[in-house]
Amino acid sequence: MQRICPKGHVSTDQDYCSECGARLDGAASAITPATAIAPEELAAAAGGEPCPVCGTPRVVGARFCEVCRYDFQTATAPGASSTPAPPQETLTESAADVQPEQSEHPTPKATPAPASTPSAMVPQRWDVIIAVDPSLNKNPDPAQPCPQKAPERTFPLDLDENLVGRRSDKKDIHPEIMVVDPGISRRHLSIRRRDDGGLVAIELGSTNGTSLNAAPLEPGIPTPLNDGDQLTLGCWTRMTIRAR
Amino acid sequence: MQFKIESFFNPHLSVGADRIDAVLTVTAMPREGPSLDVHASGRAIAFVIDRSGSMQGDRRIEAAKHAARICINLLDEAAQFCVIAFNHEARVLVPLSAATRQNKERAHREIQRLSGDGGTVFSAALLATREQLLKLDGGIRYALFLTDGENDPKDQADLRRAVDRCKGLFQCDGRGVGSDWTKADLTFIANTLLGNADIIPSADMMEVAFREAIAAALAKGVADVHLRLWSPKTVTIATIKQVSPEIIDLGPLKIRKDEKTIEVPTGAWAEESRDYHLTLTFAAGEIGDEMLACRPSVVYESDGKEVVVAGAAPVIATWTSDATLATRISPQVAHYTGQQELADSIREGLAARERGDIDQATKLLGNAAKIAASSGNDEVTRRLKHVVDIVDAPQGTVRLKTAVSKADELVLDMGGTRTVKRKAS
Numbered sequence: 001m002q003r004i005c006p007k008g009h010v011s012t013d014q015d016y017c018s019e020c021g022a023r024l025d026g027a028a029s030a031i032t033p034a035t036a037i038a039p040e041e042l043a044a045a046a047g048g049e050p051c052p053v054c055g056t057p058r059v060v061g062a063r064f065c066e067v068c069r070y071d072f073q074t075a076t077a078p079g080a081s082s083t084p085a086p087p088q089e090t091l092t093e094s095a096a097d098v099q100p101e102q103s104e105h106p107t108p109k110a111t112p113a114p115a116s117t118p119s120a121m122v123p124q125r126w127d128v129i130i131a132v133d134p135s136l137n138k139n140p141d142p143a144q145p146c147p148q149k150a151p152e153r154t155f156p157l158d159l160d161e162n163l164v165g166r167r168s169d170k171k172d173i174h175p176e177i178m179v180v181d182p183g184i185s186r187r188h189l190s191i192r193r194r195d196d197g198g199l200v201a202i203e204l205g206s207t208n209g210t211s212l213n214a215a216p217l218e219p220g221i222p223t224p225l226n227d228g229d230q231l232t233l234g235c236w237t238r239m240t241i242r243a244r
Numbered sequence: 245m246q247f248k249i250e251s252f253f254n255p256h257l258s259v260g261a262d263r264i265d266a267v268l269t270v271t272a273m274p275r276e277g278p279s280l281d282v283h284a285s286g287r288a289i290a291f292v293i294d295r296s297g298s299m300q301g302d303r304r305i306e307a308a309k310h311a312a313r314i315c316i317n318l319l320d321e322a323a324q325f326c327v328i329a330f331n332h333e334a335r336v337l338v339p340l341s342a343a344t345r346q347n348k349e350r351a352h353r354e355i356q357r358l359s360g361d362g363g364t365v366f367s368a369a370l371l372a373t374r375e376q377l378l379k380l381d382g383g384i385r386y387a388l389f390l391t392d393g394e395n396d397p398k399d400q401a402d403l404r405r406a407v408d409r410c411k412g413l414f415q416c417d418g419r420g421v422g423s424d425w426t427k428a429d430l431t432f433i434a435n436t437l438l439g440n441a442d443i444i445p446s447a448d449m450m451e452v453a454f455r456e457a458i459a460a461a462l463a464k465g466v467a468d469v470h471l472r473l474w475s476p477k478t479v480t481i482a483t484i485k486q487v488s489p490e491i492i493d494l495g496p497l498k499i500r501k502d503e504k505t506i507e508v509p510t511g512a513w514a515e516e517s518r519d520y521h522l523t524l525t526f527a528a529g530e531i532g533d534e535m536l537a538c539r540p541s542v543v544y545e546s547d548g549k550e551v552v553v554a555g556a557a558p559v560i561a562t563w564t565s566d567a568t569l570a571t572r573i574s575p576q577v578a579h580y581t582g583q584q585e586l587a588d589s590i591r592e593g594l595a596a597r598e599r600g601d602i603d604q605a606t607k608l609l610g611n612a613a614k615i616a617a618s619s620g621n622d623e624v625t626r627r628l629k630h631v632v633d634i635v636d637a638p639q640g641t642v643r644l645k646t647a648v649s650k651a652d653e654l655v656l657d658m659g660g661t662r663t664v665k666r667k668a669s
Contacts, residue, residue: 016536017536021475021526023533029560063617063638156317167306176356178303
């Protein structure tokens, strides 16, 4: 149905003119309480809420009173000592071991492979978690201090061969798993995947050697790795094997 | 997914007033009952990695390889992905393929082989990305674009053309690692392709930055959402800006559909809420006149059908002689006017600092610190602290830091337009 608006246009809409927007005769106004500004918001916008200490109206959004520094957020009078912050909980070694660093990152809703497939059919996938463990640093060298609070790093083990070592541009060595630790050789350790998906570690004859669950690895001998196994190497590096 | 539109404005104009400001809040929330439209036609993710010679420095290439490999392992098999490495030319390491175990394996091998050399040509990278992502018909197409350097000056014209050819086909976030890249190029790519641009100050922050970008991309459920604004011919949409979560001028992106309708592409949406600031101009009316200035709606496609969410949130203007009514400012509009002032203070403050005008820089960045604190904009406060020491936030007292790296400056420069929503009073 077409209507004629107060300004003489033909409108295809029933409430406001489809040509000029003018409200049509008899149409209800769309200015409703919902559109209008709520009174309490207006009060705030006008700088309402007087300061309980000195009575000065609060500046919109301001935390403190402009005049006497009253804190509106915590409702504390100026000069009052704020409550001391609760002591920070220190994480023990074991609690800090695996997860907390991970959980800080938003993890996308990605699900691992469907559990319905029998595990025997699907080769296991692995990650290695690299941590700085200062307790491994038996003979600290002041020239090369152990990094404090270095975050754990997770490396995927999705290649057939993963070299663990130090990068060297000069010798063109670019390990898949690059570790910053002065006690680690450029070619230190190789983590390889067997055809059945299992992992083995091969110590490559590094200067300072590698231990698997505290037992030294013999150079050149492939040693199977299992979920949770710990490799320690260099001055302070602890690597944990994890199935995913 | 379903959408809700709300509008906030003061409808009462004083005699002779010829403009109205309104804030539109668009919220996407899960639909009640079974949801069918969530990435029904799939999702394609591209990793676009700079492998120019400079990436060899500061372990950047290793960090990029590592971050990409970690993120690829986070994809589920329903997603498709591709990997493109570029220097002066683009190389498709992994063509668009389903994120199956075999394809992920292949990606791990191909990515790990990367090393840095050669120049930097963005246009080649974008066109190669476009070709791969277009293999997915419909659905949500996304690219994460990483660079550490300036685009080849000879490529600037081609870059504009390439971005133009990608426009509307996929979304792209730009990340610059280190501080030798150009803000203008990265922002141009990201803003035109409806993504965001940011700095990764050092290589060791690459993994977290990649994870966050990919997590946000994977959260998107509806592709190609448009904001449609209908206005009478007598009304002009003077400005249209996104004001939350970040200030982006949408003026250059608007598409005129007919003489009364414009549409603004807003890309893919997750469960989220975004705010827009509209300024509408028109001829002033008589006292007592009441005029419809704008009917906003949201438009997207679901199962090949166009869905229009009209919402009862028209912007109406009425003229009054009551000064107390007309001088009120909608709290939402006031809030975003403040956030705009915050962004402007940072931009101008950094410019003043650059030309050595310490007094002006201190004053402007102090004002920014004050607004950021009073509006609860913690993200901008965090970024401000890279450049200034905040002595007294409510007073706007700051001290410029003396040793500020280029990266610190970029942290603030790239994030100065982040906003917060208005806190309910």
